[in-house]
Amino acid sequence: MGTELYRACGLPVPPWRTLYISRDFIDQSPDCWMTGMDQQAGLIRPSVGLCFASRFLNGRDARLVDIVPGVAYSRVRKSQNFWTAWLIDACSLHSDARQMIFHKRVDGRYDATFIDHGNMFGGPDGRDTVPVAKSWRRPRNRL
Amino acid sequence: MDEGGQLSFFVDPNWQSIVPKEDVQEIGLLLEDFAENARSNADALFKRICTLNFGYLVTVKVETRSGDPSAAVVLYPHFVPL
Numbered sequence: 001m002g003t004e005l006y007r008a009c010g011l012p013v014p015p016w017r018t019l020y021i022s023r024d025f026i027d028q029s030p031d032c033w034m035t036g037m038d039q040q041a042g043l044i045r046p047s048v049g050l051c052f053a054s055r056f057l058n059g060r061d062a063r064l065v066d067i068v069p070g071v072a073y074s075r076v077r078k079s080q081n082f083w084t085a086w087l088i089d090a091c092s093l094h095s096d097a098r099q100m101i102f103h104k105r106v107d108g109r110y111d112a113t114f115i116d117h118g119n120m121f122g123g124p125d126g127r128d129t130v131p132v133a134k135s136w137r138r139p140r141n142r143l
Numbered sequence: 144m145d146e147g148g149q150l151s152f153f154v155d156p157n158w159q160s161i162v163p164k165e166d167v168q169e170i171g172l173l174l175e176d177f178a179e180n181a182r183s184n185a186d187a188l189f190k191r192i193c194t195l196n197f198g199y200l201v202t203v204k205v206e207t208r209s210g211d212p213s214a215a216v217v218l219y220p221h222f223v224p225l
Contacts, residue, residue, distance in 0.1 A: 067173065
């Protein structure tokens with residue numbers, strides 16, 4: 001839902017589909033098991049059923065990075081998208097830091113694609129009320 | 144990060160000769176950001192750098208050790224504080 005909201009507002013997001021994940025697939029694909037924030041707790045087994053499947057963003061013609069220095073935000077193209085994203089996150093009670101993937105172009109500038117909307121609308125259980133502005137401190141200071 | 148929430152960074156003093164030449168500037172700027180944000184927003188920074196998947200810096204392993212946070216210096220004795 002968050003991805004579609006972003007897309008409807010004209011922001012770049014990866015294409016996605018719903019995908020059925022079977023028990024056999026999960027058992028035979030240990031690479032899809034995830035590590036949670038508590039890495040000591042071991043891998044998390046995905047649930048059987050329909051899931052959100054986001055297209056993998058490859059780097060054939062551009063390098064991908066998931067964090068850039070604060071001063072590099074001035075080299076992000078269409079940086080006004082950050083303000084749109086900030087407004088959406090504020091209105092939707094996004095309770096996690098906004099995540100982006102940056103494509104570094106040959107001219108040294110970046111394109112930002114917005115990912116991971118799993119904590120919008122108050123987080124996974126809908127009860128989080130962390131002020132979204134806290135998550136946006138760095139971009140806001142640099143724009 | 145110690146139990147009091149103080150975040151410290153230790154780096155290889157020769158890191159500039161280890162990373163690709165074209166990345167030296169961006170990584171240097173990131174390290175400056177880390178040092179600055181460690182003072183003002185340590186919790187968020189620590190959470191973020193535990194999940195770096197690709198790009199200039201990648202998180203290879205996250206490990207928790209109780210006790211003296213400077214134990215990292217024992218593991219990597221030639222590292223210096225950032």
